[in-house]
Amino acid sequence: MEQEKPMKSFTRLLDSAKKVTEHRLEDEMVKHPWRRPFNATAPDAAKPSLKRDFEQGLVYPITEDVSGARKAANLDPMPPTAHKFTEQAEKKREIMKDMGTGKKLAFDPEKRVYKY
Amino acid sequence: MTASKSKTNASNEKYGYFLGCVMPAKMPWAEKATFLVAEKLGLSWDYMKETLCCVRPGVWKAIDPDTWLTLTGQNLALAEKQGVTLVDSCNGCWITHYETLEELLDEPEKMAMVNKHLAKANMRLEGTVQVKHFLQVLYEDVGLDKIRKSIKKPLNLRMMRHIGCHARKLGNDVMPRYFDEILEACGVELVDTPYDSMCCGLLLYFADPKTSIYRNVFKKFKLAQDLGVDAIAIICSGCYDQFDRGIKILEDEGDPTGQLPQGFDVPIVHLSEILALAFGYKPEEFGMDVFRTTSPSKLISKVEGGK
Numbered sequence: 001m002e003q004e005k006p007m008k009s010f011t012r013l014l015d016s017a018k019k020v021t022e023h024r025l026e027d028e029m030v031k032h033p034w035r036r037p038f039n040a041t042a043p044d045a046a047k048p049s050l051k052r053d054f055e056q057g058l059v060y061p062i063t064e065d066v067s068g069a070r071k072a073a074n075l076d077p078m079p080p081t082a083h084k085f086t087e088q089a090e091k092k093r094e095i096m097k098d099m100g101t102g103k104k105l106a107f108d109p110e111k112r113v114y115k116y
Numbered sequence: 117m118t119a120s121k122s123k124t125n126a127s128n129e130k131y132g133y134f135l136g137c138v139m140p141a142k143m144p145w146a147e148k149a150t151f152l153v154a155e156k157l158g159l160s161w162d163y164m165k166e167t168l169c170c171v172r173p174g175v176w177k178a179i180d181p182d183t184w185l186t187l188t189g190q191n192l193a194l195a196e197k198q199g200v201t202l203v204d205s206c207n208g209c210w211i212t213h214y215e216t217l218e219e220l221l222d223e224p225e226k227m228a229m230v231n232k233h234l235a236k237a238n239m240r241l242e243g244t245v246q247v248k249h250f251l252q253v254l255y256e257d258v259g260l261d262k263i264r265k266s267i268k269k270p271l272n273l274r275m276m277r278h279i280g281c282h283a284r285k286l287g288n289d290v291m292p293r294y295f296d297e298i299l300e301a302c303g304v305e306l307v308d309t310p311y312d313s314m315c316c317g318l319l320l321y322f323a324d325p326k327t328s329i330y331r332n333v334f335k336k337f338k339l340a341q342d343l344g345v346d347a348i349a350i351i352c353s354g355c356y357d358q359f360d361r362g363i364k365i366l367e368d369e370g371d372p373t374g375q376l377p378q379g380f381d382v383p384i385v386h387l388s389e390i391l392a393l394a395f396g397y398k399p400e401e402f403g404m405d406v407f408r409t410t411s412p413s414k415l416i417s418k419v420e421g422g423k
Contacts, residue, residue, distance in 0.1 A: 060141035073403030091237035
C-alpha cells in the first residue's frame with residue numbers, strides 16, 4: 001500500500017481549516033519559539049464543518065444543485081430544517097454563546113474565524 | 117428510561133422524521149422514498165421541523181460533553197414541543213438522541229444544566245420525548261407481517277449489507293436482525309461477508325484518512341465488486357456520507373492500493389428505496405437515478421425488467 005503521498009482530499013480539508021484560522025500553530029511556533037506548544041481545541045480536520053455548524057446549524061448547505069436534485073425527487077427544494085427555519089440556528093448560537101462554546105473553541109463569530 | 121423501547125401502536129403515534137445533515141443535502145431519493153414507505157404503511161408521518169445538526173457525537177462529545185448534551189437537548193426539546201416521536205434513520209443521529217436522553221433522564225443535575233442553557237433561547241426539555249430508530253418503527257411498531265403484505269414486487273436482488281456500528285447499540289439481535297429480515301422480506305438475497313460488521317470509517321477519516329478510505333471503504337467496495345452484488349444496502353446517512361466520500365476520492369485520486377483497478381460501480385442504496393421498489397413505486401417517483409455517485413441504472417433495469 002502506498003503510504004507516502006498525502007491524500008489530496010484530506011490536504012484540501014486541512015487547507016480549508018488553515019483559511020479559517022487566524023493564528024496558525026506552525027507560524028506561531030516560528031514567531032514565538034520559546035512559547036510552550038499547544039493544540040487548539042477544535043481539530044483542524046473538524047474546523048470547516050464546525051464552522052458551517054456554527055453558522056447555519058447544520059453541516060451541509062442546500063446549494064442550487066441540491067435544490068434541483070430535491071425537486072427531481074419530488075421534494076420541496078428547501079428542507080424544513082434550520083436551513084429554512086433560520087431562527088432555530090440563531091437560538092443555537094445564543095445557547096453556544098451562553099455556554100462559552102465559541103470561546104472554548106477559539107471561534108470568533110464576528111470575524112468568522114478560529115483564533116487558533 | 118423510555119426512549120426507543122416503546123411498543124406503542126403505530127396507528128396512534130405521531131412520528132417526526134429527523135433529517136439530520138446528510139439526508140436533505142445528499143440523499144433526496146432516500147428522503148422521498150422514506151415518505152412513500154411511511155405513507156404506504158399508514159403511519160402518521162411528517163418531518164420533524166426546524167431541526168439542526170443532531171449534534172454529531174463523535175465530534176462534540178469529544179470536544180465538550182456539556183455542549184453535546186445541551187445542543188442535542190435543543191433538538192429533543194423541539195420534538196417535545198412539536199408533540200412527535202423523534203425518528204432517526206441515521207445511526208449517528210439516533211445514537212446521539214438516544215444516549216443524550218438516557219443520560220439526562222438518569223442524571224437530573226445534567227438535565228438542569230441543559231435547561232439552564234436552553235432557557236437562554238426560551239426553550240425547555242422535560243424528557244418526555246420518545247426517540248426511535250426508523251428500523252424500530254418498521255419492525256416493532258409496523259411489524260414484518262404488514263410489511264410483507266404491502267410488498268407487490270419481490271425484488272430478486274443480491275446485496276451486501278452495511279448496517280453501521282451504532283445500530284448495534286442494543287445488540288446484534290435487535291436492529292441488525294430487523295434490517296436483515298426487512299431486506300429479505302423485500303426479496304433481497306443477502307450475501308454474508310467478513311466485512312459486514314466493519315465500520316464505514318467515517319470518524320476515523322479525521323484522524324487517519326488513508327486507513328479510513330483504503331481499508332474501511334475500499335475493502336468493502338472491492339468485495340462488493342468481486343461478488344457481483346446488485347447493491348450495498350445501507351440505512352445510515354453518516355455511513356452513506358463516508359462511502360460517497362470514498363467514491364469521490366477514487367474518482368479524483370485513483371486507488372494507490374490497487375484494490376479497485378476498474379473503479380467502482382456498485383450502487384449504495386437505502387433501505388427505504390428497497391422497500392419503495394418492493395411496494396411497487398417507480399424509481400422516478402423518488403428520483404432514484406438522480407444525484408448519485410454510483411448509478412443504480414443496472415439495478416433499476418433488473419427490477420423493471422424482472423431479470
